[in-house]
Amino acid sequence: MTTAIVWFRRDLRLADNPALHHAVRRHERVLPVYIHAPEEEAPWAPGAASRWWLHHSLAALAADLAKAGAPLLILRGDSLRNLRELARAVGAAAVYWNRLYEAAVTGRDTRIKQALRADGLEAKSFKAALLVEPWELKTGGGAPYRVFTPFWRAAGVLLPRQAPLTAPRPIAPVPNSPAGLPLTALGLLPEIPWDGGLRQAWMPGEAGARALLQRFCRDAAADYGKARDLPAVDATSRLSPHLHFGEISPLQLLARLRRLADEDTAAGLIANIEHYRRELGWREFSHHLLFHFPQTPQRPLLEKFERFPWRRPKDYAADLRAWQRGRTGVPLVDAGMRQLWHSGWMHNRVRMVVASFLTKNLLIPWQEGARWFWDTLVDADLANNTQGWQWTAGCGADAAPYFRVFNPLLQSARFDPRGAYLRRWLPELAQLPDEFVHAPWRSPQALPAGYAPPLTDLAASRRRALEAYGAVKTPADLA
Secondary structure, eight states, X not given: XXXXXXXXXXXXXXXXXXXXXXXXXXXXXXXXXXXXXXXXXXXXXXXXXXXXXXXXXXXXXHHHHHHHTOOOEEEESXXXXXXXXXXXXXXXXXXXXXXXXXXXXXXXXHHHHHHHHHTTOEEEEEOOSOSSOGGGOOOTTSOOOOSHHHHHHHHHHHOOOSOOOOOOOSOOOOTTOOOOOOGGGGOOSOSSOOOHXXXXXXXXXXXXXXXXXXXXXXXXXXXXXXXXXXXXXXXXXXXXXXXXXXXXXXXXXHHHHHHHHHHOOOHHXXXXXXXXXXXXXXXXXXXXXXXXOTTTTTSOSSGXXXXXXXXXXXXXXXXXXXXXXXXXXXXXXXXXXXXXXXXXXXXXXXXXXXXXXXXXXXXXXXXXXXXXXXXXXXXXXXXXXXXXXXXXXXXXXXXXXXXXXXXXXXXXXXXXXXXXXXXXXXXXXXXXXXXXXXXXXXXXSOOOTTOOOOSSOHHHHHHHHHHHHHTTOOGGGGO
């Protein structure tokens, strides 16, 4: 009887899990294990919202594995030491896991694979989090891609066509396996119960991911191309945290979109599905960039932005705090930041607006915004977060033109004309008429109680941003 250890990380699902599938197919007994070692991901250990999600996702995974027959073993501490001790204790012949792509994690996983193989164990990793491996795509000159459109065109040739793997059942357990820790011992939940909004908004776990995908295909996919920009409408899939924690795979999404297109060949639906496929492409592109440019979570991809004249921390500390709390006096920015604080998520259109306001209207470094998102987003993903902030700040791949400064008033009036999104998250503005809810300081009446005037003049701060960008732009930027 041979035994395999399956090391779960951010692949917290049974279906379409190549490492688990391989273990069940090749070995008589399987021991699923999760090892909590956030220090091994430093400086990007999971933030507070991610830890909340992780707790509930692990609880869901443990329940699903128990139903399948093999309980989840929870450990904490040094991953290699735990895997070695566990392999000796149960007489394991192999350790399998699914790949991750952040620099700290890939370095650790390489060392672990080498050490386990030196111990005489089979150590093997699998592709499960992406559709295309970051090293599989290169430009004609052999370099990594830095522009999305040619990247996605090249990726299209390599997109997998196979059906996702089904969940293995039953899974033969290891008898008398070592005792692990209770999930609560990991201390993932907040000591002060600030998570009420998250509990109302989300159902972490594989079943929650499947339910959201079904809802999206039934109710939102047919109008996704247009409705996805409307923050007051529930028209996006909201699958990003489930993808990050591996409760659903991009292959499962791709396969479901193909079936949806086959079921209804209407041109409008096909176009909307393609819009969503491109969102999956941006996720792939973000991981491609992070893998090849691992410095980008902290440094701009475009080196000229190292000399960008950001304000100094002592000068922007109060403005940063106001932005974090949704107290900037600019309704669309404040609504987005309060949605984030309450639910751990923010509509993507609004994410671009709040990021533009921070980096361009307030001239606060994009790293400050990225760190705040990292701590407060349930879908905080290092690749996506880095790419999104560098795109808005104009210092990354495929970046927004340096002169693009999102006007939050125009964005609000265009995508939330009746102010429904604003009124939901800013109750102090609920009674304002439509013509003033986007810019309450323009109302002939006094500002509503508890709502402050804007931190900065939008037009003047835009001019200041363009002057700052003028200090780093090159002739190519003007072409």
